[in-house]
Amino acid sequence: MCNMQKQIRLKNRPLGTPTHEDFQIVEAPIEKPSKGEILIRTVYISVDPYLRGRMNDVKSYIPPFGLNEVISSGVIGQVVESQSALFAKGDVVLGILGWQEYSIAKETSIRKIDQNLAPASAFLSVLGMTGLTAYFGLLDIGKPKEGETVVVSGAAGAVGSIVGQIAKIKGARVVGIAGSDEKVKFIIDELGFDAAINYNTQDVGTALQETCPNGIDVYFENVGGQISDSIFPLLNNFARIPVCGAISSYNNEKADIGPRVQAYLIKTSSLMQGFTVGNYSSRFGEGAKELGSWLKEGKLKYEETLTEGFDHTIDAFLDLFKGANLGKSLIKVAEIE
Amino acid sequence: MCNMQKQIRLKNRPLGTPTHEDFQIVEAPIEKPSKGEILIRTVYISVDPYLRGRMNDVKSYIPPFGLNEVISSGVIGQVVESQSALFAKGDVVLGILGWQEYSIAKETSIRKIDQNLAPASAFLSVLGMTGLTAYFGLLDIGKPKEGETVVVSGAAGAVGSIVGQIAKIKGARVVGIAGSDEKVKFIIDELGFDAAINYNTQDVGTALQETCPNGIDVYFENVGGQISDSIFPLLNNFARIPVCGAISSYNNEKADIGPRVQAYLIKTSSLMQGFTVGNYSSRFGEGAKELGSWLKEGKLKYEETLTEGFDHTIDAFLDLFKGANLGKSLIKVAEIE
Missing domain, CATH: 3.40.50.720 (NAD(P)-binding Rossmann-like Domain)
Incomplete structure (x- = not known):
């Protein structure tokens, strides 16, 4: 593992339909986790239409992205280094993390997922x-x-x-x-x-x-x-x-x-x-449990449009507005090891 | 009491803003009540904006008026002749009745009002x-x-x-x-x-x-x-x-x-x-009770724009769309005797 990584930052607030020019891919150092923090290698990134709203400078239910801020969304990743007793190297975790190859997260802001229930990516779609x-x-x-x-x-x-x-x-x-x-x-x-x-x-x-x-x-x-x-x-x-x-x-x-x-x-x-x-955050447990049961019983199917490679994250995001995806659009950045 | 009366019927379905030409005032005989029916002399007529919708030939929450049908709305009247054990001559009653000087109503379609609670007209406005x-x-x-x-x-x-x-x-x-x-x-x-x-x-x-x-x-x-x-x-x-x-x-x-x-x-x-x-019809009693209490306690005021004379009913209805009324718009057709 080299100590540099790629990140996607918001360069301009898009006017109308976003384009590649509204984003920039930059190289940044991979930081070291402090006490209570975890270093996570990005595995899957979720791209979602609602993120477009966060690129405007208007009040909404989530604050807008700042200019030059790393875009963030739902991410599945794997723990590379842990300074928390709650997580161990190799754990597969879920959180709202940056569009970057490696993230530092506080132990309170991520949770482990159980791959016995469903493949990891499902926690960004049907179970997410x-x-x-x-x-x-x-x-x-x-x-x-x-x-x-x-x-x-x-x-x-x-x-x-x-x-x-x-x-x-x-x-x-x-x-x-x-x-x-x-x-x-x-x-x-x-x-x-x-x-x-x-x-x-x-x-x-x-x-x-x-x-x-x-x-x-x-x-x-x-x-x-x-x-x-x-x-x-x-x-x-x-x-x-x-x-x-x-x-x-x-x-x-x-x-x-x-x-x-x-x-x-x-x-x-x-x-x-x-x-x-x-x-509905106080009822997520109830919802996830029922969705999980339906999935297990074969009553619920889910489809993913998987784009391979971190460098195609922006493409996949832009494709959402062309209706290119079937089911959940995800970027596969790396394998789970 | 002569045996003829005036009625207001829908002549045309209004295109855009209604005009006098969309209505006609006709003379019609005053009918006699059959068993279980009451003959009512109209005292107050309620004119309401929602009636405009009933003049179009479209599906809505109440069926549209038919062409040549007598317009109907909330009316306060006084019993002239009763063929029902539930009502006596002189009773002041409320019902959805025609825009006409006298109406025949079934005993199940009207109810007495209690003028000790509020003046009769209030039962078409704040208590109605x-x-x-x-x-x-x-x-x-x-x-x-x-x-x-x-x-x-x-x-x-x-x-x-x-x-x-x-x-x-x-x-x-x-x-x-x-x-x-x-x-x-x-x-x-x-x-x-x-x-x-x-x-x-x-x-x-x-x-x-x-x-x-x-x-x-x-x-x-x-x-x-x-x-x-x-x-x-x-x-x-x-x-x-x-x-x-x-x-x-x-x-x-x-x-x-x-x-x-x-x-x-x-x-x-x-x-x-x-x-x-x-x-909310199943809860009208609850609502009327609380509105009545607020009225009695002086917490609730109500205003009426009273137009005198049956012949001005259409004027008052058309005035609703000019915003001419303050509070409830009512026609006073006759006195309570």
Whole structure:
């Protein structure tokens, strides 16, 4: 192990769609852990659409990245050197860590994962933040009942693919909206959705009328924009809309304009509730346990789009906004040894 | 009593803002009550913005009025002739009845009111649907906590004026948005709101920043449109928006377009919930009891804009969309004898 490593820092606040020019890859020394700290070799990096919001200098539920700050997100890594009694060399751990090849973490900020439950990468997807986002957003806000119609956008993505499967477990009829025929085939054939719509080749409003003859009871919102606009006229009374993401608007430079929703909500007594998974942190154990059981019973499948090599981290992040990923997008930086 | 009376029927489905031409006043015979029915002389008629929606031929929470159908709304009347053991001549009753001088009602569709509690007209305002709308929307969805900031639009109107006062009773700081200096003065001086904004003379966004230095925790939505657009950037985390009305859009012929709300809801984990008072029908007794107590204790004031004479019913309805009314708009058709 040489004592230098690569890091990805935010160079500019992106205007509109981010580009490679907004980031810089720099060489930096690998530091030594102090007492209570652990040196971790990065194995998997999670790239997520919500990180785009942190690149703007605006108040939100997490503070923005500073200029020249190392980007950070969910990371699985392996302990190289430990100055903590809680971790030993070789432990595989999870934390919010930098986009870099090696990180120093406080012992209180990471946790060990149990590879007997699932492969390590699953702790960044179905058993991690994206699985928990799907779980709590759908069950705590969406509350699907047997026989109801659940529509999910971003249906082949990290969160949407889990949302639809949980809705099926709960006995709902599930319609997914995604951006390619490959994704449509995937969510029907592999994940068991009842129907799917390709928003790039179909008129979403017409396709929703055809696939949701009994209206829409739950709409799990991942994308915003015109796709969501088509949902509101089809809401049933007392419909629920967990608002998880609005990826279509994240790179907008101008205001994101569309039909106002108030009249639709009044007519149907429907609910829209924004959320982030952090709201449920006190219940993560409960969620992870149930997701783990479903996984073990074969009721829940998960897909990963794995990009090999640290140098492709930015590519994979930029690809999220092109809808290139199927399931969770992860960077594989190194092997677990 | 002659045996003919006047009725107001829907002549055309209004396109955009309704006009006198959309209604016709016709002469019709006063019918005789059958067994189990009551003949009622109309005393007060309630005119309400939501009736505009019923004039369109679209599915909503109440079926639309038919063409040539007598318009109906909340009415206080007095029993002229009873074929029911439950009602006697002279009883003052409340029901959803026609815009006409005399109505026949089934004994199960009306109820007596107790004028010892409040003047009869109050049962169409603070102790009636508008008071209950304010009560359940604010307390069940808005859930204002002591010290929080509550903003209400349509603040000098039938619902808004009650919403603000209940929020004050619950210890919140209350900012009202209304359309004239007279209304602004009224809600501050008479109703005790902490601040008020005249949307016709002030920039609402700027005025909200000034009057809500700690952000907005509850926004009670009565109007929709650009006024509401100004609210979203100021929402605090876990803000609640009871969506009661969107009067600014009721007469729109084109789609009602504005900034999409998803990103704001996600950033703040805020909730928007459409509702109609009918959702709470099983709890009307509870609401009416508490509203009655507050009224008796002098904690709750109510204002009425009373229009004299059945022939001015349509004028008063059209005036709602000009914001002409202070508090509840009622037609006084006759005296209680």
